Amino acid sequence: MHWRIALGCLVIIPVYLSASDPSFSREIQPILQKNCAGCHQPAAKSSGLDLTNYAGLSTGGKHGPAFAAGAPTDSLVIRYMTGEMKPSMPLGGSILPAHDIDTIRDWIKSGAKDDSPVEVTSTEPSTYHQAPVITALRFSPDGKFLAVGGNREILLHNADGSGIVKRLPGKAERILSIAFSADGTLLVAGGGTPSRFGEIQFWNPREGKLLRTAEVTSDTVFGASLSPDGKKVAVGCTDNTVRAFDTANAKELYKISSHENWVLATVFGTDSKRFVSVGRDRAAKLVDANAGQFLENVNQMRGELSAVARHPKKDVIVIGGEDRIPYIYMLDRPRNIKVGEELTLIRKLDPEDGAIFALDWSPDGKWIAVAGASPSVGIYDADSGAKLTACRGHSAGIYAVSFSPDGTRLATGGFDGQVRLYRTKDCVLEKAFVPVPIITGGTQ
Ligand code: HEC
Numbered sequence: 001m002h003w004r005i006a007l008g009c010l011v012i013i014p015v016y017l018s019a020s021d022p023s024f025s026r027e028i029q030p031i032l033q034k035n036c037a038g039c040h041q042p043a044a045k046s047s048g049l050d051l052t053n054y055a056g057l058s059t060g061g062k063h064g065p066a067f068a069a070g071a072p073t074d075s076l077v078i079r080y081m082t083g084e085m086k087p088s089m090p091l092g093g094s095i096l097p098a099h100d101i102d103t104i105r106d107w108i109k110s111g112a113k114d115d116s117p118v119e120v121t122s123t124e125p126s127t128y129h130q131a132p133v134i135t136a137l138r139f140s141p142d143g144k145f146l147a148v149g150g151n152r153e154i155l156l157h158n159a160d161g162s163g164i165v166k167r168l169p170g171k172a173e174r175i176l177s178i179a180f181s182a183d184g185t186l187l188v189a190g191g192g193t194p195s196r197f198g199e200i201q202f203w204n205p206r207e208g209k210l211l212r213t214a215e216v217t218s219d220t221v222f223g224a225s226l227s228p229d230g231k232k233v234a235v236g237c238t239d240n241t242v243r244a245f246d247t248a249n250a251k252e253l254y255k256i257s258s259h260e261n262w263v264l265a266t267v268f269g270t271d272s273k274r275f276v277s278v279g280r281d282r283a284a285k286l287v288d289a290n291a292g293q294f295l296e297n298v299n300q301m302r303g304e305l306s307a308v309a310r311h312p313k314k315d316v317i318v319i320g321g322e323d324r325i326p327y328i329y330m331l332d333r334p335r336n337i338k339v340g341e342e343l344t345l346i347r348k349l350d351p352e353d354g355a356i357f358a359l360d361w362s363p364d365g366k367w368i369a370v371a372g373a374s375p376s377v378g379i380y381d382a383d384s385g386a387k388l389t390a391c392r393g394h395s396a397g398i399y400a401v402s403f404s405p406d407g408t409r410l411a412t413g414g415f416d417g418q419v420r421l422y423r424t425k426d427c428v429l430e431k432a433f434v435p436v437p438i439i440t441g442g443t444q
Helices: 024-035 054-059 077-082 098-110
Strands: 009-013 116-123 137-139 145-149 149-156 164-180 187-193 198-206 208-217 222-228 233-235 242-246 252-256 262-267 274-279 286-290 293-297 305-310 316-322 326-330 345-348 356-361 367-372 375-379 387-389 398-403 409-414 419-423 428-432
Touching: 024 054, 024 098, 077 098, 098 367, 137 164, 137 398, 145 164, 145 187, 164 198, 164 208, 164 222, 187 222, 187 233, 198 233, 208 375, 222 274, 233 262, 233 274, 274 305, 274 316, 316 356, 316 367, 367 398, 375 409
Parallel strands: 222 262, 262 305, 305 356, 356 398
Antiparallel strands: 009 116, 137 145, 145 149, 149 164, 164 187, 187 198, 198 208, 222 233, 233 242, 242 252, 262 274, 274 286, 286 293, 305 316, 316 326, 326 345, 356 367, 367 375, 375 387, 398 409, 409 419, 419 428
């Protein structure tokens, strides 16, 4: 079990190289992460090879180290990527653009140095020179607080935006999802540091105490949700798995590999016995949360999906993504259906102006908020499906929306770094604020 000091937070100390040499962390790792990590990562090491970090490359796979410092022509990564050794990599894909291969070749030629950042624990809170992009926010169930994801921390604000109550510093560089238990005693946050690690944090928000954490895969985790009984957390991963954790001890209960691409959001059914996961493979999949088994596909696939939310009291969900349309589905099929039938679809709402990134269903059941690439949030009547109004004011994409527990307020955040608080019924903007303390007059 990993207990971290409540005020601990991490600072990255970079190792500098001569200007002309390609950097492992800035150039090589992103190429490998994008093209190779799907099959060469800790959870799925094809041929024994992990290409997500420097140690994995130098240890190598079945045929030994993946590179020979100074000698690109003797290096296995190069020999497989150029097709000199078969099967050529990426397996089943086309050979990478010449400049990508050249960059890796130059890095090996210049000595294959490791400039991966070293993590050092520090008690200093994060400092900000500008407002960071907001990727997660949520009201506490008692309506008193608004938790907002910052850089390596969660900021607990008064719900009316009047000030910061507590700062909760953690290891993950980004927080991508925040969930509260029904009684408000537990806050779960999912996120991580891209291409490095995913993390689930379990907090006692009232005391500002980090209870436990789980490290998950070598990339950020998405769409963490809590079961209504508070016992399990589900998260989506970039290795195409969806995983569940026990909130009592942060242990992984199981992982399911039913998706074919990144899994971006999850939500539990009302009875905590099932959950739905959605992802880039366009599927919404229903899972038996106790057995850890895939049950069935909920939707008919259209565009990539990035968000899901559930009605507060019914097993009805709204999903959305690339094709801009929020779809309302029931989790349970009225009867067995044939291929091509879609009996679970209750309603298609009007399309938004851009791809959908975030959804919330008000805790009183009345409204659905839909946000994404367009800078306004659509508010829909959940019963009739009619679009009632749109909340404007953001200057760019919106990544997080949350209704207050009584449904009368909506908080939003996104690319422009401002939290906005709207009155739900008419979208009057009541407050806009930057959720982090900004240091002004600095040189950087
Ligand atoms: C779709 C899955 C997949 C992808 C994507 C992929 N690989 Fe592979 N890789 C494999 C498999 C499977 C093997 C074993 C092949 C064999 O020996 O038949 C392998 C073997 C290798 C080996 C040999 C390792 C050893 O020591 O045996 C290297 C090096 C390698 N891959 C590099 C890469 C690089 C670099 C990329 C990205 C540009 C990449 N791979 C992308 C599946 C993949």
